[in-house]
Each structure stands twice: as C-alpha cells, then as structure tokens.
C-alpha cells in the first residue's frame with residue numbers, strides 16, 4: 001500500500017466504510033509513514049471541506065499532484 005492509495009481510502013476510512021482488512025493495512029502503513037499521519041491530522045482538522053474535495057472523482061494525475069502539494073506543505077519546517 002502506497003501513500004496515494006491512502007488518500008484514495010481516507011474518505012471511506014473516516015466514514016467507517018472500509019473493509020476491516022483494508023483498514024488494518026491502512027493503519028499498518030501509518031505506523032511507518034509520518035507523512036501520511038500528518039496528512040490525516042490535517043484532513044481531520046479541515047473536516048468537511050477537504051472531505052468533499054476528496055469525494056469528488058478526480059483524474060489520477062490531478063489527485064497525484066494535489067497529494068504531492070499537500071505533502072510538501074506538511075513537510076515544510078515553518079509556515
């Protein structure tokens with residue numbers, strides 16, 4: 001499971017609609033990936049706005065670009 005897959009699964013994860021096995025794999029990834037943990041913290045804080053944005057079907061390149069942007073922002077030491 002890679003980081004972009006996590007983004008795909010987040011909406012279902014927070015809605016409790018993910019299969020148990022998939023949810024466990026997602027949580028397993030989070031143990032090893034501080035970047036995704038930060039992403040999820042931000043996702044939780046932004047709440048419905050970010051949720052709606054992710055719920056919309058995006059072409060894969062757009063989603064990838066958005067995710068890379070968010071990761072870059074999250075990893076900046078200062079803002």
Ligand SMILES: [Zn+2]
Pocket residue numbers: 002003006029033035036
């Ligand atoms: Zn990750």
